[in-house]
Amino acid sequence: QVQLVESGGGVVQPGTSLRLSCEVSGVGFSGYEMYWVRQAPGKGLGWVAVISYDENHKYYADSVKGRFTISRDTSKNTLYLQMNSLRTEDTALYYCTKKGSSGSYFDSWGPGTLVTVSS
Amino acid sequence: EIVMTQSPATLSVSPGERATLSCRASQSVSSKLAWYQQKPGQAPRLLIYDASTRATGVPARFSGSGSGTEFILTISSLQSEDFAVYYCQQYNNWYTFGQGTKLEIK
Numbered sequence: 001q002v003q004l005v006e007s008g009g010g011v012v013q014p015g016t017s018l019r020l021s022c023e024v025s026g027v028g029f030s031g032y033e034m035y036w037v038r039q040a041p042g043k044g045l046g047w048v049a050v051i052s053y054d055e056n057h058k059y060y061a062d063s064v065k066g067r068f069t070i071s072r073d074t075s076k077n078t079l080y081l082q083m084n085s086l087r088t089e090d091t092a093l094y095y096c097t098k099k100g101s102s103g104s105y106f107d108s109w110g111p112g113t114l115v116t117v118s119s
Numbered sequence: 120e121i122v123m124t125q126s127p128a129t130l131s132v133s134p135g136e137r138a139t140l141s142c143r144a145s146q147s148v149s150s151k152l153a154w155y156q157q158k159p160g161q162a163p164r165l166l167i168y169d170a171s172t173r174a175t176g177v178p179a180r181f182s183g184s185g186s187g188t189e190f191i192l193t194i195s196s197l198q199s200e201d202f203a204v205y206y207c208q209q210y211n212n213w214y215t216f217g218q219g220t221k222l223e224i225k
């Protein structure tokens with residue numbers, strides 16, 4: 001049974017930074033592509049970033065490119081999202097997700113961690 | 120960017136009835152289409168992937184069909200626990216979601 005648990009969310013001011021973490025258990029973490037997906041309050045879902053299993057490939061949604069950095073620590077079974085220069089429009093529930101076995105759909109989700117950017 | 124459009128935005132159906140949800144892609148996504156269910160206060164749950172394959176543990180009353188640009192999620196006999204928001208997602212060219220269909224009790 002795969003478990004993903006996000007942490008690190010909070011209330012921050014525009015222009016500041018925050019680092020999210022996602023601890024993964026119950027699966028061989030090092031073998032899977034991992035993602036961050038976000039959901040603004042009362043809104044739909046949006047992909048944020050993806051990292052390959054070996055950390056060699058990282059891609060970002062245009063809205064966060066140059067500001068967010070995805071990384072992973074295999075020794076700690078943990079996925080990270082470093083968020084810099086935060087904007088009010090980054091306010092959302094951030095989910096850690098795992099790639100499915102046959103394609104880039106998301107077969108496991110954490111409960112999410114809420115990031116609120118407000119002055 | 121591939122735009123995913125779901126219809127209707129809200130669907131009112133009685134328990135025991137059939138529900139049909141639609142998802143249209145702005146260009147072909149082949150069969151790289153997933154469906155998710157989201158209940159209030161919960162993370163999304165994968166229901167269907169590759170357009171028609173049920174995820175582990177998903178009841179047989181959920182079925183997916185379609186390819187290319189037109190996709191359907193059918194729930195054959197609605198149970199009380201099925202009333203939720205449903206999202207489609209394409210993964211043929213990066214990853215984009217539809218805006219969701221809210222399935223409510225009639």
